[in-house]
Amino acid sequence: MRSSMPGLIDRRAFLHFLAASPLFAGLNMPLRWLDGGRQEPDLITSAKDALDVFDFEAVARKNLSPAHFGYLQTGTDDDATIAANREGFTRYQLRVRRLADIGKIDTSVTVLGAKWANPVFLCPIASHRAFHPDGETAVARGAKAGNHLVMLATPATTSVEEVTAARGGPVWFQLYPRNDWNQTRQMIRRAEAAGCPVLVYTVDLIGGSNRLTSARAQRRDNESCVGCHEGGLNDNRRKPMLAGLKAAPPALEAGPATWEFVKRLKDASSMKLALKGLVTREDAEIAVEHGVDVVYVSNHGGRAENSLRSAIECVPEVVAGAAGRVPVFVDSGFRRGTDIFKALALGATAVGVGRPYIWGLAAFGQEGVEAVLAILRRELQMVMRQAGTPAVGKITQAFVVDRRGQFGRS
Secondary structure (H helix, E strand, O other), X not given: OOOOOOOOOOHHHHHHHHHOOHHHHHHOOOHHHHHOOOOOOOOOOOHHHOOOOHHHHHHHHHHOOHHHHHHHHOOOOOOHHHXXXXXXXXXXXXXXXXXXXXXXXXXXXXXXXXEEOOOEEEOOOOOXXXXXXXXXXXXXXXXXXXXXXXXXXXXXXXXXXXXXXXXXXXXXXXXXXOOEHHHHHHHHHHXXXXXXXXXXXXXXXXXXXXXXXXXHHHHHOOOOOOOOOOOOOOOOOOOHHHHOOOOOOXXXXXXXXXXXXXXXXXXXXOOEEEEEEEOOHHHHHHHHHOOOOEEEEOOHHHXXXXXXXXXXXXXXXXXXXXXXXXXXXEOXXXXXXXXXXXXXXXXXXXXXXXXXHHHHHHHHOHHHHXXXXXXXXXXXXXHHHHHOOOEHHHOOHHHEEEOOOOEOOO
């Protein structure tokens, strides 16, 4: 095709060419089938104009510098696990029932004695002020509007005390340990004093990650980074949980983190403990044996290892390992109400979103965060009605089937 029309080297330009041709005009045929069924969203100018969470992504791309947007979007290596996270949902189909009483829809869940209005929580993401000046405060207020659980990241650009106040209630604190145990213990004690009921220990980045998309975006960015990174990319002065660490007699960790470290965390605090980044039945079983209170399925949104295995496909075996003894959380790749429903049907207790609420933050601040979460709530309620499940507790494995015709077990 390029040899016959050398000027039309861009695929989208070619589609516009076809749209103007008499043949396609006569057929009155939509062109999106030519582009794999994908509809390109218009650039919205208001949060209320969004039709789905992807509408916020385009605005976030426009508003952010290349380096900041690249940091948000990056996976590891060739970003293939990001794609796998989305593809994984297509493995599972919904098996819906008819004529159930769906006059009232109850999306509430109870986790560790706390009741939440819905099973959607906000994943811990670093440096919210890289995406909007109001940062984590805007996110916490947006979450408060819909009564969503918030997890605050160790490298947050707002303190745990401020975020707790903005949320109007307890948040969970996500922990990246320091090499110095005394500094790690300082963060744990600060989170506990702020009222955090749960410590979320992330275990999927212990081996590091190869974030090429982020690195390439930094090279393309000509903006000055002095305001955010005066001392370089590892400057922690804008991160209160790290900047507030006090000098203390060092107690350096001996060797890499192991299950013994999990026990150490349990002994160091009265907070409950969640392990974030588990993807196998074996590790779920070991976690429960070590007294972990929540097992959390995650591949860090494709930012940890390039396993090419979607998070949703890991849920059934982790649920089997937990065996109903502890709640099972999951994140990575969730973008629609049907995605959330499938995870709940496979046995997850709650489902986390990350990039979508940051898209909303970067696009329209607190209003964008609220809109993203409202869309997901609305979509979940819709699929619950469609499937005939009036309450989250009614969503079982009987409502999902994999492409091989088996009910929701791997």
